Amino acid sequence: MAEEDAADPADRSEAATPRRVEKAREQGQVALSREAAGFAALAAGSLAVALALPPLGLELLKAMRATLEQAHGADPLEVARLLGWQGLLLVAAVAGAAALGACAATLLQTRGLVSAKALEPRLDKISPLAGLRRLFGAEGLAEFLRSLLKIGVVGVALWFALGDPAELQSALHAPAGGMLQAAADASWRLVGAALGAFAALAVLDLLWVRFNHLRQLRMTRQELRDEMKESEGDPHLRARRRQLRESRARNRMMAEVPRAAVVITNPTHYAVALAYAEGEAAPKVVAKGVDELAARIRARAEAAAVPIVSNPPLARALHRLELGAEIPAEHYQAVAEIIAFVWRRRRGDEQLVARDGARRA
Numbered sequence: 001m002a003e004e005d006a007a008d009p010a011d012r013s014e015a016a017t018p019r020r021v022e023k024a025r026e027q028g029q030v031a032l033s034r035e036a037a038g039f040a041a042l043a044a045g046s047l048a049v050a051l052a053l054p055p056l057g058l059e060l061l062k063a064m065r066a067t068l069e070q071a072h073g074a075d076p077l078e079v080a081r082l083l084g085w086q087g088l089l090l091v092a093a094v095a096g097a098a099a100l101g102a103c104a105a106t107l108l109q110t111r112g113l114v115s116a117k118a119l120e121p122r123l124d125k126i127s128p129l130a131g132l133r134r135l136f137g138a139e140g141l142a143e144f145l146r147s148l149l150k151i152g153v154v155g156v157a158l159w160f161a162l163g164d165p166a167e168l169q170s171a172l173h174a175p176a177g178g179m180l181q182a183a184a185d186a187s188w189r190l191v192g193a194a195l196g197a198f199a200a201l202a203v204l205d206l207l208w209v210r211f212n213h214l215r216q217l218r219m220t221r222q223e224l225r226d227e228m229k230e231s232e233g234d235p236h237l238r239a240r241r242r243q244l245r246e247s248r249a250r251n252r253m254m255a256e257v258p259r260a261a262v263v264i265t266n267p268t269h270y271a272v273a274l275a276y277a278e279g280e281a282a283p284k285v286v287a288k289g290v291d292e293l294a295a296r297i298r299a300r301a302e303a304a305a306v307p308i309v310s311n312p313p314l315a316r317a318l319h320r321l322e323l324g325a326e327i328p329a330e331h332y333q334a335v336a337e338i339i340a341f342v343w344r345r346r347r348g349d350e351q352l353v354a355r356d357g358a359r360r361a
Contacts, residue, residue, distance in 0.1 A: 012218035019227060020217055028115030031213035035150070035205035037105045039198040044101025045094050046191050052093040109206075150201055157197035250293070253323065256286035257297055258304035262342050263287075264318060267310040271297040272318040274327070276339055282326040283335055288319050307342045314338075 016024075024030070107114075219227070257263070260273035261283065271294035276283035289297050301308055314334050318327060327335055 011220045014219045014221060014224050016214055016217035016219060017224070017227060020219060020223075021214075024217055025113060028113070029213075029217075030110045030113060031206075031210040032106065032109050033202065033206040033209045035198070036109060036202040037102045039195070039202035040105030041098040041102040042198055043195055044104075045098035046195060048094045048097030049191075052090060146205070153201060154194060154197045157193040160193065253287045254296065254300055257300040258306065260286055260301065260306050261339055263297060263301040263306055263308045264315045264338065265294070265298060265308055265310050266312045266315045268294070270294055270312075270315040270319050271301075272315055273297060273301065273306070274318070274335065274339075282332065283339065284326050285318060285321045285323055288321075288323065290319070307345070309338050309342070311338065 256275065257273050259275060261276045263271055263273045265271045269290055271287075271289055272285060273287035274283040275286045287297055298308060300306075311334070314331065317331060321327065
């Protein structure tokens, strides 16, 4: 999207379409808050400390005590290995939990997306001019202000968590057990304050990152039109295809007119052809039209010797029906009278033709 990013931000007046957001996602561009990942890492690490420190820390203290008791006869390498192993277990538990928390927060934000697109080399990433713009431009200033805000919020939270300095001074003169308990309580207060501050920062940063991501994906009117053409096709081609479909439908409809039982007209504006055979439930609309199409239906009916009956109210009512639909019950009587009249006239014409033929014979 390098050429798209070069557009003037003032021209990007349209919100990003779902297709635009999906294409950006395919290229690895998603709203990702580093503060949210940092908070998840800190929370998971603190939970690991709370769970792993008592058993692992106790083992580490036991190893240190045994080392001190046998300081003169212990092998330095063995002591280093033992203490290093116990310390490594504690560090690995905390670091692993923090890494797992950060990965989980990242995958939740990206909805499971893992993409290597961001690792592909790009000239704008290694350009000194682009780097200076990022450092001293609007993005660099925003990042600097965010860092100041984070330091300020966390610092204020820790300051209030420390409490009265007199309590700290009294803890220094307490017995060893009391001093350790006071240190543990102060540590957990600091951790709680840090977690609260980072949680607030993570929420604010998450909202800002999503807003900024959608702002960067905004589109110009030309991009919006191009996307519509790409997804829906050229409007001229769509109009042409629609005309072809309508033309085929009219041709099929006109082919049904010679098989109709009667054509009911307005007499000039509307024309509705009805098909009916003895034994069927009700007549069906097989062709209909107004103005020019109605004239074509009448001409086709006259050429096929299909009776044409003028009944303006009935023609307008039947024209509202869909092609292939049976006439509703409220029009049964009117249509039945027309079809019966047509059949009587047809039988009369057949009888006249038969008598004329007999007379000539």
